[in-house]
Amino acid sequence: MTESTxxxxxxxxxxxxxxxxxxxxxxxxGQAGRLLYRGYDIHDLAEQSTFEEVTYxxxxxxxxxxxxxxxxxxxxxxxxGLPDSAIEVIRQVRTAHPMDALRTAVSALAASDPxxxxxxxxxxxxxxxxxxxxxxxxxxxxxxxxIGEEPVAPDPDLSLAANFLxxxxxxxxxxxxxxxxxxxxxxxxxHGSNASSFAARVTASTLADLHAAVVSAIGALKGPRHGGAAxxxxxxxxxxxxPERAKAFIxxxxxxxxxxxxxxxxxxxxxxxxxxHMRDRARELGEKLGQPxxxxxxxxxQEAMSPLAERGVSVNVDFYAGAVYYLLGIPEDVFVPxxxxxxxxxxxxxxxEQWEDNTLIRPLLDYAGPDNLEYVPLERRV
Ligand SMILES: CC(C)(COP(=O)(O)OP(=O)(O)OC[C@H]1O[C@@H](n2cnc3c(N)ncnc32)[C@H](O)[C@@H]1OP(=O)(O)O)[C@@H](O)C(=O)NCCC(=O)NCCS
Numbered sequence: 001m002t003e004s005t006x007x008x009x010x011x012x013x014x015x016x017x018x019x020x021x022x023x024x025x026x027x028x029x030g031q032a033g034r035l036l037y038r039g040y041d042i043h044d045l046a047e048q049s050t051f052e053e054v055t056y057x058x059x060x061x062x063x064x065x066x067x068x069x070x071x072x073x074x075x076x077x078x079x080x081g082l083p084d085s086a087i088e089v090i091r092q093v094r095t096a097h098p099m100d101a102l103r104t105a106v107s108a109l110a111a112s113d114p115x116x117x118x119x120x121x122x123x124x125x126x127x128x129x130x131x132x133x134x135x136x137x138x139x140x141x142x143x144x145x146x147i148g149e150e151p152v153a154p155d156p157d158l159s160l161a162a163n164f165l166x167x168x169x170x171x172x173x174x175x176x177x178x179x180x181x182x183x184x185x186x187x188x189x190x191h192g193s194n195a196s197s198f199a200a201r202v203t204a205s206t207l208a209d210l211h212a213a214v215v216s217a218i219g220a221l222k223g224p225r226h227g228g229a230a231x232x233x234x235x236x237x238x239x240x241x242x243p244e245r246a247k248a249f250i251x252x253x254x255x256x257x258x259x260x261x262x263x264x265x266x267x268x269x270x271x272x273x274x275x276x277h278m279r280d281r282a283r284e285l286g287e288k289l290g291q292p293x294x295x296x297x298x299x300x301x302q303e304a305m306s307p308l309a310e311r312g313v314s315v316n317v318d319f320y321a322g323a324v325y326y327l328l329g330i331p332e333d334v335f336v337p338x339x340x341x342x343x344x345x346x347x348x349x350x351x352x353e354q355w356e357d358n359t360l361i362r363p364l365l366d367y368a369g370p371d372n373l374e375y376v377p378l379e380r381r382v
Contacts, residue, residue, distance in 0.1 A: 003367050011366050016266070020198075020361065025058060025349050026190045030267035035274065037190055038062070046277040051160055051185040052076060055132060055345040058190055059125065059352065072129075079133035080154040080163065083112045086134075087141060087151065094146045098337045099227075101142040102135065103218040109134060110211035117209065121352065127210045128348040135344050136160060139337040140167035161185055164341065169329060176288065177328050180281040181338075184324060187274040187317055188342025190349060192267070196221040197343070197350045204351040205361040217347045218340055224261065227336040230322035232261035234332055237297045237323070246300035262319030263305055269312040278320035285327040294323045 012018045027036040035042040038057050045054055056064045056072045064072060082090075082105075089108040093101045110116050113130065115123040141151035144167075152167040162178035173181075191197070199220035203213040221227035240249050253260060265272055286295040302315055318339075325335050 003365050009364075009366075014266075015198075015363075020193060020201075021354075023192065023350075023353060024061065025346070025353060026192055028192050028267050030265070030269050033268060033270040033273045035191075042187065042273055043277075045186055046183050046274075049186060051182050051189065051342070054186050054189050058345045058349040059128060075129050076133045076160060077154075077156045079130045080137050080156075082134055082137050082141065082151075083109075085112055086138070090138065090142050091145055094142070097222075098139060098142055098334050099218065099222045099340070102138055102337050102340060103215055103222075105138045105142070106131065106135070106211060106218060107215050110209065110215075113211065116211060119207070119209070119355070121355075124210050124348075124352060124355075128345070128352075131210070131214055131348065132344045133160070135337075136164040136341045137167065139334060139341060140164060143168055143331065143334060144170075165328065168334075173328075176285065180285060180324050180328065183277055183281060184321055184338065185342040187277055187321075188339055188346075190343070190346030193350075194266075195223075195226050197347055200347045200351050201354045202361045204354045205358060207355075207358065210348065210351055213351045214344070214347055217343070221340055221343065222336060227339040229261045229316070229318035230325065230339070231332050231335040232322075233298075233319055234294075234322035234326050234335070236261060236301070237294055240297055240301070243293070243296040243300040246297055247304045250301055250304035260301070260305055262301075262322070263308065263315055264313040265316050268314065268316065270309075271314040272316040274317035275315045275319060278317060278324055282320040282323040282327070285324060289327055291327060294326065298323055 025038065027034070027039075029035075037045060037054060038061055040049075040057065040063075045057075049057075052073050053064060053069055055076075056069060086105050086108050090101060090105050093104050096104070109130070113127060115127050118124075137151075137154060144151045149170070152170050154163050155166055155172070158166055158172070159178060159182060161182035161184075162173055165173040165177060165181060193201070196217040200213040200217040203216040204210075224232055240246050250260060282298065283292075283295045286292045298320060302319070305313070305315070308314075321338075322332075322335055325338060326332070330338065
């Protein structure tokens with residue numbers, strides 16, 4: 001019996017294979033391992049585009065002209081700063097997990113956003129620019145504050161990716177480091193109806209505002225089944241310690257029935273097409289920084305997991321992303337916020353798409369509890 005009618009319907013647990021709407025944002029072909037943003041292949045975007053351009057593409061549906069991109073970049077750069085009230089909130093939660101601090105600070109930003117209740121597309125795009133530009137500032141500022149340093153003022157001459165590294169570490173990154181983060185953000189920018197984007201759509205479908213939808217998404221991203229995988233992968237690599245130990249270690253984990261983080265995906269049945277770009281960056285950075293060991297451990301884990309490929313469990317984007325972050329000195333608990341920085345344009349794009357033709361997202365549950373119980377007044381209960 002469903003909660004509201006007596007008709008029996010099949011239950012789609014986890015909404016597996018349920019199509020909830022149409023989208024023009026991205027195509028994920030899980031059988032072929034193909035990913036397109038607005039029709040453009042992820043490999044072309046990872047090799048040739050920038051995070052700023054991909055953000056424009058996702059929201060506007062086409063690649064920008066040079067002047068459109070210049071204007072868009074200028075708007076993103078101008079929006080990087082945080083109001084004092086948000087910095088104050090970050091100081092209050094300085095000991096919190098960076099994802100909790102991010103969620104709290106984004107929520108606080110709603111209080112000072114001049115467009116918070118304006119639901120026009122123009123206002124939502126302005127808010128989208130602010131949220132995309134302010135998220136890396138929040139993550140970096142929280143990290144600086146918790147280690148007893150002051151936040152670093154954004155540098156308008158740096159890209160969003162380079163500026164993030166600069167405001168996190170207080171030193172301008174070299175071009176390879178900045179490009180590795182730029183590519184990482186491009187790869188994370190959009191991915192269909194994943195749990196956090198779905199959460200954003202559910203909230204948006206009630207006609208709550210954009211900040212509320214993004215706060216829902218950040219909450220959903222935090223878990224190890226979604227955004228937490230990269231952090232878990234690097235912990236695993238550290239536990240393994242040496243490439244030669246990977247095979248036996250993974251065999252033992254699998255015997256215990258443990259899932260290996262960074263493998264498997266609800267949609268991909270073959271290797272996640274985003275993984276190769278992070279694999280290349282992890283190898284290059286490891287060699288450049290004189291730390292090739294991590295890449296060798298990850299390769300050995302991937303080798304040990306290869307028998308699962310025939311069951312559709314292959315490496316996903318987060319497997320090598322953790323090594324890239326680690327090599328760039330990003331603290332492990334900032335790995336999930338990195339995903340949030342990258343996914344922000346996708347969340348916003350999905351919310352805008354939801355509002356183009358909104359319908360309340362409200363599925364049913366199959367009631368499996370008791371029926372017709374007699375209510376016993378409190379004084380007669382033992
Ligand atoms: C992402 C994830 C939640 C998808 O879950 P899912 O859609 O239920 O997974 P599937 O239906 O493809 O799983 C098929 C089988 O492979 C197993 N499997 C899936 N991922 C696995 C993993 N990472 N390690 C070991 N076994 C795994 C499942 O347990 C299942 O086994 P069963 O048939 O014996 O029950 C899951 O793969 C996972 O937890 N991966 C690790 C976390 C991670 O990397 N997340 C980031 C995703 S980008």
